[in-house]
Amino acid sequence: MTAAITADGIRQRYGDVQAVDGVSLTVETGEFYGILGPNGAGKTTTLEILEGIRKPDEGRIELLGMAPWPRNRDLLPRIGVQFQASAFFNKLTARETIRTFASFYGVGPKRADAMLERVGLTDSASVMTDKMSGGQAQRLSIACALAHDPELVFLDEPTTGLDPQARRNLWDLLRDINGEGRTVVLTTHYLDEAEILCDRVSVMDHGKVLKTGTPAALVREIDDTVRVSVESGQIGLGSVRELLAAAGAETASVEDDGATLAIATRAPAPVLSVLAEQGALRGLEVRGATLEDVFLQLTGREYRA
Amino acid sequence: MSAERSDAVSEPGTGAQAAEAPAVPAQRTTGGPAGTGGAAPKERASAFLSLSRVMIVSFLRDRTAVFFVLVFPLMFLLLFGTLLKGAGSPHAKVAQVGAVQVLDAVQGEGRAELEKVLTITRTDDAADALAKVRKGDLDAVVQQGPDGKVELRFSAADQVRAGSVQGIVNSVVQQANQAATGRPPAFTLEAVQVEDNSLKPIQFLTPGLLGWAVATGAVFGASLTLVSWRQKKVLRRLRLAPVSAGSIILSRVSVSILTALAQTTVFLLVATTPYFGLKLTGDWWLIVPLVVCATIAFMSIGLLAGSLAKTEEAANGISQIIVLPMSFLSGSFFPMDDAPAWLRTISDALPLKHLVSASQSVLTRGGGLSDALPTMGGLLLFAAALTAIASRFFRWEDA
Numbered sequence: 001m002t003a004a005i006t007a008d009g010i011r012q013r014y015g016d017v018q019a020v021d022g023v024s025l026t027v028e029t030g031e032f033y034g035i036l037g038p039n040g041a042g043k044t045t046t047l048e049i050l051e052g053i054r055k056p057d058e059g060r061i062e063l064l065g066m067a068p069w070p071r072n073r074d075l076l077p078r079i080g081v082q083f084q085a086s087a088f089f090n091k092l093t094a095r096e097t098i099r100t101f102a103s104f105y106g107v108g109p110k111r112a113d114a115m116l117e118r119v120g121l122t123d124s125a126s127v128m129t130d131k132m133s134g135g136q137a138q139r140l141s142i143a144c145a146l147a148h149d150p151e152l153v154f155l156d157e158p159t160t161g162l163d164p165q166a167r168r169n170l171w172d173l174l175r176d177i178n179g180e181g182r183t184v185v186l187t188t189h190y191l192d193e194a195e196i197l198c199d200r201v202s203v204m205d206h207g208k209v210l211k212t213g214t215p216a217a218l219v220r221e222i223d224d225t226v227r228v229s230v231e232s233g234q235i236g237l238g239s240v241r242e243l244l245a246a247a248g249a250e251t252a253s254v255e256d257d258g259a260t261l262a263i264a265t266r267a268p269a270p271v272l273s274v275l276a277e278q279g280a281l282r283g284l285e286v287r288g289a290t291l292e293d294v295f296l297q298l299t300g301r302e303y304r305a
Numbered sequence: 306m307s308a309e310r311s312d313a314v315s316e317p318g319t320g321a322q323a324a325e326a327p328a329v330p331a332q333r334t335t336g337g338p339a340g341t342g343g344a345a346p347k348e349r350a351s352a353f354l355s356l357s358r359v360m361i362v363s364f365l366r367d368r369t370a371v372f373f374v375l376v377f378p379l380m381f382l383l384l385f386g387t388l389l390k391g392a393g394s395p396h397a398k399v400a401q402v403g404a405v406q407v408l409d410a411v412q413g414e415g416r417a418e419l420e421k422v423l424t425i426t427r428t429d430d431a432a433d434a435l436a437k438v439r440k441g442d443l444d445a446v447v448q449q450g451p452d453g454k455v456e457l458r459f460s461a462a463d464q465v466r467a468g469s470v471q472g473i474v475n476s477v478v479q480q481a482n483q484a485a486t487g488r489p490p491a492f493t494l495e496a497v498q499v500e501d502n503s504l505k506p507i508q509f510l511t512p513g514l515l516g517w518a519v520a521t522g523a524v525f526g527a528s529l530t531l532v533s534w535r536q537k538k539v540l541r542r543l544r545l546a547p548v549s550a551g552s553i554i555l556s557r558v559s560v561s562i563l564t565a566l567a568q569t570t571v572f573l574l575v576a577t578t579p580y581f582g583l584k585l586t587g588d589w590w591l592i593v594p595l596v597v598c599a600t601i602a603f604m605s606i607g608l609l610a611g612s613l614a615k616t617e618e619a620a621n622g623i624s625q626i627i628v629l630p631m632s633f634l635s636g637s638f639f640p641m642d643d644a645p646a647w648l649r650t651i652s653d654a655l656p657l658k659h660l661v662s663a664s665q666s667v668l669t670r671g672g673g674l675s676d677a678l679p680t681m682g683g684l685l686l687f688a689a690a691l692t693a694i695a696s697r698f699f700r701w702e703d704a
Contacts, residue, residue, distance in 0.1 A: 087538035
């Protein structure tokens, strides 16, 4: 079993900034792999090094068993790349754009048009690329990356700037792409996106991989505090504290912001029974830890989208 | 398209476990059209052709570019060609105040000859005529005093005009004097221009303005494509496609050459109309290889400009700063024959100067292969040298 990507100890420095500081990762064939991190964490640089656009200062990389640097024209038809900003030619329509890119790989116009249909752009095929909406441009960009049927696909923040509906549509597309057996590597700003799409994620900050695992495992691994909340006004803050203490329920915090009474605990059962006894279950919500909590714990800072 | 993939597919969401479950073969078994081995000749040709098509289509859809490369130089040709149409011979306008015997005496055939070089208007208002001379509406005022003295009052503002009007009137007076002696002239002077008698402004305007047009198209074409493709990450995208650098460069050069030849065709068609009356000489077709070599030379300038510039605005500025002075110094708009020696030395270092003089030679002066070949060689050498310099500054990516 060959891994789609193996990277070992990649380092890249820009002037005083160590953009990538010893990243090692392995992406299995067919895997949907996410690289997660705040702005400036080194995600894009890492991706560019993996793609073979940049030569790292240090480190060894293999893509599909080949070195991406120096430029290897045997490797290029087997990978597909979508950049953060769409890279289109001036003054071309969507159809002309994808047909042009497809032709570089010896792929004919029929297949290019089929790809356009697949991303739902057939109706906008005659629209100039500079007149397209953000979502359309992203979809075209992805279509251009996929027209030649690559085994390994790199996507750099594909859903940034899209409205929720467009994001969801794109997620479906990305899932399908991966479902066909393609290996997908994605960087993202959005934790929910990584949680929904990725088989495994690496959390990056300051050029380093802090943690790698399935989203579920990462969430489980952290101190899994459960947040129980109900509408406020049903029970006083003081009395709930007393009752919880009396019932022997361990809590991390009990707060009431005037709208919601929130209780953070590692043992939700006694908390819930206290609330039930008091008939204070209106607006009940129980929420486990999310990737966001993982992120907060790992990087020690709020997520900056 | 999923139907074409015959390989087994791992269940979505099980990728983490896929390490232990060898569900997906590492190598695809599909013989899809995007097979490996990007060097297949068919692929190369198709990349070259589609890049060329992209450049032609985006050029033709860019109205500003079409205007500056094709229409604008043609407007100059039409404008200068029309303005300078009669400028082949010195022509002066004079006002004659009252009777001037020497002029009035010229009649018949002599009068027609005289009027070819001198437009004479009659007036009685000497002051008004003088005012017009001062303003430049007239070149001189002619009056005859009672003692037979012909008085010519001219403005020295335009020295060429001043000289020619003096010469013309002087010769009329001398002829009158000579005729008054009643004897045939002892000496006559017959001045014959060394150039073909038909040399008209259109014959130096066409090669000059064409050279300027070709330089503009090629320098801007190369520099703006390079910068815009780098800025829009198209270069990066091309690097990640199995396209050879040769295909990219060759397509850009081919499209620029095609543009230059289109400019040449339009220029020659317009200039040879009866209205402008350009007469092409013997080996005029040599303009084609000349323009091809010059385009390559100008593109190397554009390549350097585009390698140095970070933004399209900067590329535009750098290109303009090179092209416009080069055009003036190369005699695109007016001949450089009277320029000071040091300026002509600079001019000799410019590729456009050599294109202009070689195309002048082959288009209008009967020049042949021996005139064109050294220029073509020089232009290609220039291109090679500048390309070597530009490659030191070349960047695929924004810094």
